[in-house]
Amino acid sequence: MLCATLATLLLAIAANGSPTTPLRRGTPQTVSLTSRSGGKGSHPLILAPIGVPLADYFNGTDLQWYGDIAVGTPPQTISVVFDTGSATLEFASTLCGAPCANQTQFDPSKSSTYVDGGSNFHIIFATGVGVDPVVGDNYELTLHNATDTVTVGGVTIPNITMYLITDQTPAFSPDPFSGIQGLGPVASNLFAGLEAQGLPSLFSFYLTPKAVGNAELTLGGIDKTKYKGELTYGNLIDPVGSESWQLNSTGITVNGKSAPGLKKLRTFIFDSGTSNIVLPLADTEAVYAAISPKIKPFANENGTYGLPCSEVHSLPAEISFTFPSQEGKPFTLTIPSSEFSVGPFNSDPSTCQLLINAFQDYNIIGASLFKHYYSVWDLGNKRLGFAPNVQ
Ligand SMILES: *[C@@H]1O[C@H](CO)[C@@H](O)[C@H](O)[C@H]1NC(C)=O
Ligand SMILES: *[C@@H]1O[C@H](CO)[C@@H](O)[C@H](O)[C@H]1NC(C)=O
Ligand SMILES: *[C@@H]1O[C@H](CO)[C@@H](O)[C@H](O)[C@H]1NC(C)=O
Ligand SMILES: *[C@@H]1O[C@H](CO)[C@@H](O)[C@H](O)[C@H]1NC(C)=O
Ligand SMILES: *[C@@H]1O[C@H](CO)[C@@H](O)[C@H](O)[C@H]1NC(C)=O
Ligand SMILES: *[C@@H]1O[C@H](CO)[C@@H](O)[C@H](O)[C@H]1NC(C)=O
Numbered sequence: 001m002l003c004a005t006l007a008t009l010l011l012a013i014a015a016n017g018s019p020t021t022p023l024r025r026g027t028p029q030t031v032s033l034t035s036r037s038g039g040k041g042s043h044p045l046i047l048a049p050i051g052v053p054l055a056d057y058f059n060g061t062d063l064q065w066y067g068d069i070a071v072g073t074p075p076q077t078i079s080v081v082f083d084t085g086s087a088t089l090e091f092a093s094t095l096c097g098a099p100c101a102n103q104t105q106f107d108p109s110k111s112s113t114y115v116d117g118g119s120n121f122h123i124i125f126a127t128g129v130g131v132d133p134v135v136g137d138n139y140e141l142t143l144h145n146a147t148d149t150v151t152v153g154g155v156t157i158p159n160i161t162m163y164l165i166t167d168q169t170p171a172f173s174p175d176p177f178s179g180i181q182g183l184g185p186v187a188s189n190l191f192a193g194l195e196a197q198g199l200p201s202l203f204s205f206y207l208t209p210k211a212v213g214n215a216e217l218t219l220g221g222i223d224k225t226k227y228k229g230e231l232t233y234g235n236l237i238d239p240v241g242s243e244s245w246q247l248n249s250t251g252i253t254v255n256g257k258s259a260p261g262l263k264k265l266r267t268f269i270f271d272s273g274t275s276n277i278v279l280p281l282a283d284t285e286a287v288y289a290a291i292s293p294k295i296k297p298f299a300n301e302n303g304t305y306g307l308p309c310s311e312v313h314s315l316p317a318e319i320s321f322t323f324p325s326q327e328g329k330p331f332t333l334t335i336p337s338s339e340f341s342v343g344p345f346n347s348d349p350s351t352c353q354l355l356i357n358a359f360q361d362y363n364i365i366g367a368s369l370f371k372h373y374y375s376v377w378d379l380g381n382k383r384l385g386f387a388p389n390v391q
Contacts, residue, residue: 046198049221050153054082057176058210060343062367063130063275065207065215066177069190070151071162072111078104079177081129082205082217083273084245084377085364089150089189090123090143091179093164100165103178108146108164117145121163127274127364129175131342133303133357142167150190152219157193180273185236185245185379194219201380205272207370212391227374227387232331234323237267239382244269247384249363250330252283253320254290261286266363268321270375270384274366276342277319277335277356284358291317291340295354298345303358306351312341319355321365326383333386339368 054065066081071091078091092103108114125139143163150160165179182188183203187195195201199220206216206226216223222231237246247270251263261282279287288295288305292315298306307315317340325331341352355368376385 050219052217054215056210073113080179080181085271085273086182087184090163095166115147131276202378204376231385231387233326233383233385236382259290278362278364281358309352312352
């Protein structure tokens with residue numbers, strides 16, 4: 001349907017067009033929780049959890065949730081998507097000009113704490129802001145590195161590594177936010193700075209459908225008023241070396257039943273910056289075959305599937321993913337039938353796009369699921385927790 005815009009998985013960042021040198025994610029920093037008790041006075045601050053209200057970028061379906069940070073001295077407010085599928089902070093700047101005309105731009109000349117890094121980079125994303133598939137490098141940013149202070153929820157952290165957008169592909173221009181704050185499973189830049197001031201090493205998302213609203217990111221804590229029952233946790237896969245938040249899954253069911261090809265071990269990436277669900281081709285087709293033989297690939301956009309909009313709402317299409325819990329018992333996360341359609345295709349409004357796109361060998365769980373579960377991204381304990389959202 002819409003212009004796919006944002007993106008989320010960091011593919012590669014190359015400096016100055018030289019042979020691709022992947023930018024390493026920030027060096028993991030281990031912060032001893034006991035140091036938060038103060039004691040010797042080297043860490044006088046013990047931060048309380050920080051709540052960041054999130055706005056919903058909605059265009060036919062929920063695409064992204066974004067909130068404010070402030071950069072520089074005096075602080076300039078910049079809105080960013082909080083993206084668990086990437087690990088760097090980048091945002092539109094006055095170095096960008098026309099390609100970023102629709103975004104609020106950070107002006108480095110007005111910040112007394114800005115330190116220019118002197119190097120240029122490119123970043124290419126593997127999923128877009130929306131539900132359209134990524135084609136080639138249509139989600140590409142050109143960046144310039146720097147450090148400056150960042151303020152979030154009233155807490156100011158100095159010397160954060162950041163990337164100013166100096167050019168962007170047109171796919172980004174409709175976005176109502178200015179940038180992306182990566183929250184990959186490494187305590188880097190902003191998150192590392194908050195930890196160094198005593199914030200616990202976890203954050204939680206309350207992402208909601210637009211009709212529910214009140215979406216929220218809680219840095220360093222869990223908002224117990226936002227979910228029902230108890231949180232169930234799964235153990236993260238290789239949380240130190242991994243560039244993604246990942247859990248093993250033992251299978252997918254459709255309307256409570258397994259089907260050929262669905263019951264097998266997969267490793268899912270949990271990505272708050274992906275708007276829908278991405279599976280390899282064979283798995284995508286296996287899920288759709290279990291729902292209805294009328295579901296067909298949509299020829300105009302490779303990787304997407306459609307069904308006449310008149311039929312979408314009558315079909316049961318509950319998709320569940322099973323994971324081992326920390327206690328060794330399986331737990332299931334379910335996407336209700338209400339998420340099945342992500343809206344009409346632009347080029348054929350009588351056909352509705354369905355929530356799963358086929359793309360290479362990616363297994364990505366995105367917002368189609370997060371809208372229904374409160375999620376706790378617990379880096380300190382190397383686990384990912386879920387409980388049904390209050391709605
Ligand atoms: C919403 O989607 C329509 C159809 O794809 C597109 O033309 C329009 O630019 C989008 N608007 C925003 C604000 O993204
Ligand atoms: C900018 O990038 C260059 C090249 O990687 C690096 O040497 C420099 O330290 C960076 N500067 C800042 C401020 O991050
Ligand atoms: C800023 O942080 C970098 C590491 O990211 C460090 O090398 C540098 O010394 C710091 N600068 C200041 C002024 O604290
Ligand atoms: C700029 O963003 C607004 C939404 O904030 C959207 O309505 C408009 O179409 C966008 N303009 C361009 C040129 O993409
Ligand atoms: C995930 O599955 C792989 C392959 O079976 C296994 O080696 C690994 O220990 C599992 N990791 C977790 C955290 O369950
Ligand atoms: C279409 O997408 C499938 C699944 O990702 C891929 O295997 C195939 O190469 C793509 N075809 C074209 C023409 O891009």
